[in-house]
Amino acid sequence: YVRDRELPVEVVELSPEVDQTFWVNLIGRGYPTPVREFRWCTDRMKIRPQQRFIEENEETFGSPPIVHFLLGTRYDESTSRQRTMEAHTRRGSDIHSHGTMPTAGVIRPIEDWTTDDVWNYLLKEDWAGGGQNPFYEINQTLAILYKDAAGGECPVIHDPTKQTCAGSRFGCWTCTVVDVDSSLREMIDSGRESYSVDNLSSLADFRDLLRDERNLPENRVQGRNRRGRILVQRDGSVGVGSYTIDYRKKLLTRLIELQERVGDTLITDEEVSRIYQIWAEEQADLALLLERKLEAGE
Numbered sequence: 001y002v003r004d005r006e007l008p009v010e011v012v013e014l015s016p017e018v019d020q021t022f023w024v025n026l027i028g029r030g031y032p033t034p035v036r037e038f039r040w041c042t043d044r045m046k047i048r049p050q051q052r053f054i055e056e057n058e059e060t061f062g063s064p065p066i067v068h069f070l071l072g073t074r075y076d077e078s079t080s081r082q083r084t085m086e087a088h089t090r091r092g093s094d095i096h097s098h099g100t101m102p103t104a105g106v107i108r109p110i111e112d113w114t115t116d117d118v119w120n121y122l123l124k125e126d127w128a129g130g131g132q133n134p135f136y137e138i139n140q141t142l143a144i145l146y147k148d149a150a151g152g153e154c155p156v157i158h159d160p161t162k163q164t165c166a167g168s169r170f171g172c173w174t175c176t177v178v179d180v181d182s183s184l185r186e187m188i189d190s191g192r193e194s195y196s197v198d199n200l201s202s203l204a205d206f207r208d209l210l211r212d213e214r215n216l217p218e219n220r221v222q223g224r225n226r227r228g229r230i231l232v233q234r235d236g237s238v239g240v241g242s243y244t245i246d247y248r249k250k251l252l253t254r255l256i257e258l259q260e261r262v263g264d265t266l267i268t269d270e271e272v273s274r275i276y277q278i279w280a281e282e283q284a285d286l287a288l289l290l291e292r293k294l295e296a297g298e
Contacts (some may be wrong), residue, residue: 032215209254
């Protein structure tokens with residue numbers, strides 16, 4: 001779209017460094033899968049790549065950086081989203097504060113839109129002011145996707161008198177912040193061939209396994225972190241650490257088997273290499289710690 005219309009816009013795709021990907025942190029370092037109280041994935045996989053890009057382009061953004069984030073966040077999304085947006089709202093301004101960058105601003109052009117407003121806009125063949133919606137055909141397919149993810153209860157061509165696709169939710173296929181990935185399961189239940197239902201089922205089962213095995217005592221290091229340091233909670237009880245090395249090895253084997261089964265890249269060779277490197281470093285650190293304790297007579 002940008003290229004065809006020769007717009008003065010440069011599109012740069014950002015991604016986390018290999019050392020901070022989901023699998024390297026989960027399987028390499030043994031971070032438990034993200035939950036609402038410990039959502040480490042957002043910082044490492046979303047916020048840090050943005051910050052790194054801005055810092056590496058000081059000649060463009062300045063120091064400290066002056067940058068504006070254009071976001072599609074809306075008050076209507078959820079109560080939690082509304083609270084977060086209100087906490088960063090600057091009254092009397094269209095540029096609001098950013099949660100982690102003091103000199104950055106956030107522009108929210110559709111903050112007051114409802115879900116109905118979004119779908120009405122996406123599915124219009126002609127836009128206000130003239131001109132055809134260049135994404136009209138693609139958006140019909142998008143609406144079908146959301147329709148299936150909502151259990152087939154929202155119309156493809158939006159009818160204001162019927163239920164919208166507001167219940168559909170899409171994010172990382174491994175996300176365990178939600179207990180049940182209803183959208184993924186509804187897509188599987190739709191039986192639509194274009195979704196490769198068998199592959200989706202395998203991915204969904206793997207995701208559920210990550211959720212179910214997160215807090216099993218046999219999968220977690222008890223009383224210390226992966227570096228061997230003792231973990232004590234505020235009440236004096238012994239804490240629970242990262243995943244054990246045995247469980248991490250089991251997860252890597254399962255993931256590679258899943259990758260071969262679905263025929264898509266789920267983990268890269270670079271990530272696997274970094275995981276093995278982290279394991280080796282961790283074992284070396286533990287061996288050194290044990291040696292020091294023996295020398296100290298502990």
